[in-house]
Amino acid sequence: MTRYERLAQGMAAEIRSGNLKPGSRMPSLRQIIAQHGVSQSTAARAYYLLEQWGLVRAEERSGYFVAPLAKAAHGDSANASETAIVDISELVFSVLDAAKRPGIVPLGSAFPSPLLFPMARLAKSLGQAARSVSPWSTVVDLPPGNESLRRQIALRYMRMGISQPAEEIVVTNGALEALNLCLMAVTQPGDVVAVESPGFYAALQAIERLGLRAVEIPVDGASGLDLDALAHALERHPIRACWFMTNFQNPTGVTLCAAKKQALVELLARHDVPLIEDDVYGELHYAPNYSPPALAFDRHGLVMHCGSFSKTLAPGYRVGWASAGRFAARVQRLKLMTTLSASIPVQAGIADYLEHGGYERHLKKIRLAMQAQRDAMLGAIARWLPEGTRHTNPQGGYFLWLTFPARIDAMALHRLAIERGISVAPGPLFSATHGFENCIRLNYGHPWSARIDDAIRTLAELLAHPEVRARD
Template structure:
């Protein structure tokens, strides 16, 4: 949790306890800075957060005052795990649209380089499968999907030591459809869903689209999901599902330990809450073994494990799946009612490749390339970015999460970077509250080149630009006569 969030929760507790009654004027910025030893930017952000929670109201030329009903609102809303509607899509689309130009260096991209994939060998498998396609496959390969492909997927689970029944595997149009179908299978409009914060923005968009309520759970870039915060949220809210990434989480790159994965599954089992496990980056591990997913510890059929070949083999083929446990039949029916089937020739071609295309050899090459590119990214961070930038080295995937100096505004940095021919993913798109305003996600999934190195140098220059800093906030009491009203910056 950032310092401004900690400060906001501290002041919210004072409101809840009645120490600062409804209608009372909140302490001035100068007083907060002196009392808590924080910067002016931290104090200002804390007040913005309290205002978002509905606990305080700003009065022009006067300051902040405790809002009517705030003592009740504080009980409901000051916890780090509060439920609320999501309004994220416009922000996400504005960021993604700005990064689509072909001349933009794709540090903000969600995809690895297509140069990493064996596209010619895949095309050969697709051609072979298409020539041999049985006309009846248009019926036989409807959900749950092509049998040969599901057999190959089940074999990969077996390689991890997971005895996954093939009849629980449903083939989908990429992992995102699998995740959405799983979410639809276990929720109704208005239900609460626990999500990571920061977390994958597509999860937030799905919650927004289905009119669900997000309960954000903190993610530490090193240790991953905060299980204590999740336990508190499960007691506090009627959570109907969780959508988490346990391996190489997007955007932080964090991986839960085996002990935490086991504890997560046990915690959710006690509450009978299903886990939608997004594991699209698990095969991209830098150590020798695939880090076991939470599915490996599930004995109740509550984990719906979702993955795809989009991040490891063939992004344009759009083949994903879910091992949906006790919910497999419902997911299968939802698939039939929505998009009917993933491409039948592509399913057959993917099955042929997995049988004959040396997938594991390909994966070893990809992992080695990504590991080397991470090293290049780390050297560029040290070379070009200021010392105040912090990050945790991921053990897989192709994202690195940077925490910039507190005064940096990631959205302003994003806008200037796009204008300079560089994309990045700003922190606010990964949060239902549009938080993490001084954080960015960078993609190291593209081969290192002079243009990528130059892009990192450009980011370093932009971070020194006053235009990317949170504007200095004048102290409400600074120019006020004793007893007079002070200006407040909104």
């Protein structure tokens, strides 16, 4: 993190904590330079960031003032915020680039271990599909996608008790493209989108790229999305879409119960607001019976359900889909206007695997592995991390969320951990306003080992480092 970013983060924390009240005057550039020993350029760039985050406003010849609608956005105490311009990509890129170093312990990774996937059997299906694919399929299988694959996806919906026509399913290059196409289908630049807080950083990046504004809805580590805060935000703001994870949310791992999913769908239907449901972890549930996605409760075609095989079967093959309800035709046209089609042979190969390769057996195996790895991670947390550290207890997926008892600087912890060969995902990645400074996300999607256990112990040691505790 640069010096001006660190300076901006410190002032943002003071605003979010309430120490600096809305409307109050911020220190002048001259005061900032004298107090922190920084250059005028560094002080000016810090204030520019605060403006971008919606926390301060500049008045000509008067200086900077705390924005009238600036809200706290720290940890689980966050309330639904005002709309904000999103400026998250540079932070995301810097953290993800650091985590790519060879040999690093991937606790901050977004992906499970590739060793958990049936690559040899999948390659057999891909080979079979490549030999038998019709030349005409290169034209016929343009959006909405390979017919056999869409039928197999529709059958998976049927297993969840959802009747989903294959004609409404659009195959995409991974779920992220599906989510972006859905967002493009229902918004225009300047529109307001409701996102989770903490929430998936790619949603924030999509909002930033499309010139949208975000309103953050708090997510509780035990019960999930705060529906009261969402109802309040819907009354106050012209929200055009919601982008939520209802199953095993990234980064917390929390799932909405069936009753809350139904209440969410009914609330949005009253306001005629589409829900973009990111459900890439839905099939990684540990219990034999689990709550179906929010799509199961949709009676108005407002839920745009997006899934993928990247988290369950083949991360590098980049095959996802959108079941887009009343917006399916619009999403299909946008697919044609952008990337045209996902790989035809790969679509056919995954369709063959779903039909003949034993996907259900594979899912049972990977769910058991993930559950065992979660239990090992929770054991290491109890063994090494300080008393008072709070964590979520996911019932699926492969992420959990840690909240430290002290005012820990998660960005400093990330930097020091990288130096020790360990990646973590710091809390500010998951907030439009760079909140959750004392939180991190951990990935337990890799086979447990002594090396991972040692990494948790090392994190415990780093929590006592003066740089990490600088916010005390």
